[in-house]
Amino acid sequence: MQTAAIHARGVEKWFGEGEAKTHALKSVDIDAYFGEMLYIVGPSGSGKTTLLSVLSGILRPDAGDVQVEGTDIWKLSSDKLATFRLQKIGFVFQDYHLFPRLTTVENVAIPLILKREPWSEAIAEAAKYLEIVGLKNRAELAPVKLSGGEQQRVAIARAIASHPEVLIMDEPTASLDGDTGHAIVTFVKEHVLNEKRSIVIVTHDGRIYPLATRILKMEDGRIIGIQKNAHDEKGDAS
Amino acid sequence: MRGILKLAYKLLVNDKAKFTALLVGITFAVFLMIAMTSLFAGVLYRASATVINIGTSIWVMDPSVQTVANTIGMPDYVLDAVRSMDGVHYAVPLYTGGALVKLGDGFYQAVNVVGLDDTSLLGRPQLLDGNIEDIYGENAFLVVKDTEFHKMENPAMGTEFELNDHRGVVVGIAKVASSGLFGVPTLYTTYERALQYIPNPRFTISYVLVEPKTPADTARIQQQVNALGYMALTKQEFMGRISDFYMFQTGLGMNLLIMTVMSFIVGLSISGQTFYTFVLENIEKFGALKAIGAKRRELIGMILFQAGFTALTGYGLGIGLCAATIAAAKMRLPDYAAMITWWNLTLGFVMVLIIAGVSSYVGVRKVLQIEPFDIFRG
Numbered sequence: 001m002q003t004a005a006i007h008a009r010g011v012e013k014w015f016g017e018g019e020a021k022t023h024a025l026k027s028v029d030i031d032a033y034f035g036e037m038l039y040i041v042g043p044s045g046s047g048k049t050t051l052l053s054v055l056s057g058i059l060r061p062d063a064g065d066v067q068v069e070g071t072d073i074w075k076l077s078s079d080k081l082a083t084f085r086l087q088k089i090g091f092v093f094q095d096y097h098l099f100p101r102l103t104t105v106e107n108v109a110i111p112l113i114l115k116r117e118p119w120s121e122a123i124a125e126a127a128k129y130l131e132i133v134g135l136k137n138r139a140e141l142a143p144v145k146l147s148g149g150e151q152q153r154v155a156i157a158r159a160i161a162s163h164p165e166v167l168i169m170d171e172p173t174a175s176l177d178g179d180t181g182h183a184i185v186t187f188v189k190e191h192v193l194n195e196k197r198s199i200v201i202v203t204h205d206g207r208i209y210p211l212a213t214r215i216l217k218m219e220d221g222r223i224i225g226i227q228k229n230a231h232d233e234k235g236d237a238s
Numbered sequence: 239m240r241g242i243l244k245l246a247y248k249l250l251v252n253d254k255a256k257f258t259a260l261l262v263g264i265t266f267a268v269f270l271m272i273a274m275t276s277l278f279a280g281v282l283y284r285a286s287a288t289v290i291n292i293g294t295s296i297w298v299m300d301p302s303v304q305t306v307a308n309t310i311g312m313p314d315y316v317l318d319a320v321r322s323m324d325g326v327h328y329a330v331p332l333y334t335g336g337a338l339v340k341l342g343d344g345f346y347q348a349v350n351v352v353g354l355d356d357t358s359l360l361g362r363p364q365l366l367d368g369n370i371e372d373i374y375g376e377n378a379f380l381v382v383k384d385t386e387f388h389k390m391e392n393p394a395m396g397t398e399f400e401l402n403d404h405r406g407v408v409v410g411i412a413k414v415a416s417s418g419l420f421g422v423p424t425l426y427t428t429y430e431r432a433l434q435y436i437p438n439p440r441f442t443i444s445y446v447l448v449e450p451k452t453p454a455d456t457a458r459i460q461q462q463v464n465a466l467g468y469m470a471l472t473k474q475e476f477m478g479r480i481s482d483f484y485m486f487q488t489g490l491g492m493n494l495l496i497m498t499v500m501s502f503i504v505g506l507s508i509s510g511q512t513f514y515t516f517v518l519e520n521i522e523k524f525g526a527l528k529a530i531g532a533k534r535r536e537l538i539g540m541i542l543f544q545a546g547f548t549a550l551t552g553y554g555l556g557i558g559l560c561a562a563t564i565a566a567a568k569m570r571l572p573d574y575a576a577m578i579t580w581w582n583l584t585l586g587f588v589m590v591l592i593i594a595g596v597s598s599y600v601g602v603r604k605v606l607q608i609e610p611f612d613i614f615r616g
Contacts, residue, residue: 084531114530118240
């Protein structure tokens with residue numbers, strides 16, 4: 001039996017007040033397992049990003065439980081939840097959100113610095129992650145001097161630098177051309193995904209669906225289907 | 239936390255345009271604030287020049303005296319009465335007054351004449367040239383070599399002049415701690431000669447200079463002088479009274495205060511606005527930091543550090559610029575009165591802290607408002 005990295009039950013979320021009140025998540029149940037790459041797909045406004053935010057501990061649900069590695073994250077205090085995110089969850093944002101005034105290696109070192117590692121040690125360790133994503137020779141450049149694909153890889157290096165068990169990726173191919181996007185996700189699947197890590201990706205990009213372990217389809221705040229990917233070679237399709 | 243602060247430092251200084259704008263804003267504001275207040279401090283210091291130069295512990299005067307220049311003559315019995323008071327070690331008269339000197343070229347020059355007690359010469363200046371005993375010679379005067387010295391046509395020993403149709407002779411060149419406020423040369427002579435040379439009303443003692451037996455006697459002497467219907471002030475109290483006069487009873491204090499406040503507002507506006515823009519431009523990045531796991535206090539620490547670092551750097555640059563400007567101005571304009579004191583350094587520092595506080599408050603509010611979810615939503 002697979003171990004759930006994320007285990008969520010009965011997740012509800014509303015936005016707004018009065019007549020403008022919107023039911024964004026309607027009693028969502030979801031599990032994400034170690035060793036799998038789970039996609040959350042669906043049309044705009046279906047609740048994908050809201051669900052991703054609730055699962056990753058940055059948006060409090062109005063009802064339901066979310067356990068990450070067995071910890072009920074929404075019962076943690078604000079500071080403990082921040083520490084939990086820092087240690088257990090890595091984020092790759094749609095627009096990367098790299099700091100343009102820092103070098104590439106300093107950007108990757110940010111989670112390590114937040115973990116109170118000494119500056120020089122954090123930079124040295126960050127350099128190793130840059131090497132993993134193939135950008136060792138770009139360490140001292142500003143992110144704006146890198147291509148979109150390279151920036152995405154820097155964002156991935158930053159996300160995995162703190163050894164997270166859960167990697168959250170929001171539209172990782174949205175800002176990239178088709179080939180680069182496919183290459184990035186392939187890279188993630190081959191070099192970042194492992195048996196001790198679960199990757200949850202929100203995407204619209206049908207071209208990368210074959211790389212998923214499972215695909216969870218959402219519509220109108222509900223999960224309307226889960227598809228196990230027959231092409232998946234690395235993920236556990238049990 | 240050091241790593242996080244280094245991160246904040248790099249985010250700040252690597253944005254060269256914003257950092258420069260912030261520094262220029264704060265430096266300019268500090269420069270203006272310190273320039274204004276140092277000018278005021280210099281004016282007040284010079285207004286008390288005679289008090290500083292004479293340097294005695296207690297000054298007895300008519301209660302109506304507001305500044306050292308506006309003396310009201312006291313009768314001789316006041317000197318005798320003070321000398322007989324408990325706690326008085328010694329007491330001597332002092333004369334100060336204005337006069338016109340006719341120089342060698344026939345032009346007239348206003349001067350300030352200080353008449354020292356004939357017996358003790360209490361309050362005498364340090365001599366650069368000549369012997370102090372020569373002040374007892376016929377028509378003898380000491381001339382102070384300060385920024386106004388040239389107005390006496392740079393006199394040498396033996397130079398003669400006329401003072402109210404009396405002959406005067408320079409027998410000594412002196413130096414004092416502070417030049418006067420009103421841009422006139424200062425002459426020292428004996429009390430009796432001053433009375434002879436300068437027309438006076440019936441009462442002639444400008445001040446009675448008192449030295450108490452012990453510092454503890456000061457209050458007792460002040461009480462006894464008050465009972466006599468006169469006023470005894472310590473040197474500091476007298477300087478404070480003179481400062482209060484210029485600050486509150488002339489337009490000088492209010493005008494400089496307005497200029498200082500305007501400098502503060504300019505600095506606050508430039509720095510606050512620039513810092514707010516800086517935070518606003520990085521707001522999504524701060525949101526990303528929050529999502530990654532930065533705690534509220536760490537983000538607040540980053541903002542406070544950035545605002546504090548900028549403020550203190552700008553403060554240092556502003557002080558340096560102001561000091562350099564004052565030094566340069568004094569080389570060209572000897573009468574330039576500005577002086578930087580602990581008082582205006584502290585005032586400038588407090589105002590810079592307020593600028594940093596307001597700027598960082600605005601930044602912190604904005605950063606705390608941003609939710610990581612907003613980053614996901616784009």
